[in-house]
Amino acid sequence: MAMKLCVIAGDGIGQEVVPQAVRVLRQLLPQLQTVAADAGWETFQRSGNALPPVTLAAARDCGAVIFGAVSSPAHKVAGYRSPIVQLRRELGCHANLRPTLSLPGCGTPGIDLLIVRENTEDLYIGEEQSDGDTATAIKRITRVASQRVAASACQLAVAEGRRRLTIVHKANILPLTDGLFRDVARQVAADYPQLQVDELLVDTAALKLAQAPQAFDMLLASNLYGDILSDLAAAFGGGLGVAASLNLGEQAAIAEPVHGSAPDIAGQDIANPVASLLSLALLLRHWWQLPALDARLEQAVRATLAAGIRTPDLGGSAGTAGFCDAVLARL
Missing domain, CATH: 3.40.718.10 (Isopropylmalate Dehydrogenase)
Incomplete structure (x- = not known):
């Protein structure tokens, strides 16, 4: 072919x-x-x-x-x-x-981090409306998309010999949307006993990532959080270039x-x-x-x-x- x-x-x-x-x-x-x-x-x-x-x-x-x-x-x-x-x-x-x-001569030594970000939904669906005084954006999380990206993340982790998967969410404030993403990701990850699975609220994840990026192995996040955290992580790899x-x-x-x-x-x-x-x-x-x-x-x-x-x-x-x-x- x-x-x-x-x-x-x-x-x-x-x-x-x-x-x-x-x-x-x-x-x-x-x-x-x-x-x-x-x-x-x-x-x-x-x-x-x-x-x-x-x-x-x-x-x-x-x-x-x-x-x-x-x-x-x-x-x-x-x-x-x-x-x-x-x-x-x-x-x-x-x-x-x-x-x-960590690349030679740029960034912080000792980092080997992979962030897997769901890529098709969340606030990025672009469904917004405004009457001039109030603007509303739809955040959509589905079971199907969450299962699909979680399965891809777990398969990649196993294939690359990674041991720890951290699920990032804000389910304490958004229990239906982020709660669904977290729960589905945990259900999928349960089929991969070789992985250590934990979870962090997105604000805590940002703090810990800024403090010690070397401490993370693999992050799984929905679209918006994954976008922001991966750009933050890039600062430790030498920048967006x-x-x-x-x-x-x-x-x-x-x-x-x-x-x-x-x-x-x-x-x-x-x-x-x-x-x-x-x-x-x-x-x-x-x-x-x-x-x-x-x-x-x-x-x-x-x-x-x-x-x-x-x-x-x-x-x-x-x-x-x-x-x-x-x-x-x-x-």
Whole structure:
């Protein structure tokens, strides 16, 4: 079966880091077929659709996607919807994997944390209404989605040899929604006796994560809490420039560097491509089931950083393309 990758660079620095990261991936997968597609704010301004049907069709056909970054308006714009949120839901990518690793020369030593975030519901369903004086947003938690993400988290934990799973919630204040998520997650985890399962209120989890990120092994959270906590954890891994993620589903997977479009540095060849490279490494491991190639790519990135080759956000002087040249040399 042909290996295909839908390449959505998006806006801003996505148009720099994604092509460079794909160039590195081709060294590992010379048979890879790529399909370029458009999405994002610039696409919306051109076409009136931030995720055109042709892009969605290409993503479905390929199964594997890399999604760079998108700019977003600071206020409501008629017809605009977040293309990455829409793409995750359309492709059924129910679990967001956010690892935080200690990399050479950046971040806090001793961290190997994986946050698994439910990816399809919670407040992110976008059902809001307002009469001008009162605004209301719907928080939706379902048994089906909670079971699905909890099963994925437990399976990943066992596959990667992790021992402890911490369920994050706010069931003391939201006993029906967060209570359902917690209870279902515990029911699923009961089938994995090799895992030590505990739970934390989200505010306590944030405090403990800020105090001692090394103390955690794996967190399971609903959409909003997982989004916030994974960005907090990224601060200990070297920042958003190195923060990778994978949106994983049964029919598709989306590699997604976590950083934004960073328009202030776009076009200057100084954006950090590590998040894109490590997101593709996650795609190699969890979607294409090629753990040896994942290990090679991650090791090449680590060796490059260890050699002192870093982009300006990490205190170095390497450019986006130059950093990827160095990774290629180590491959």
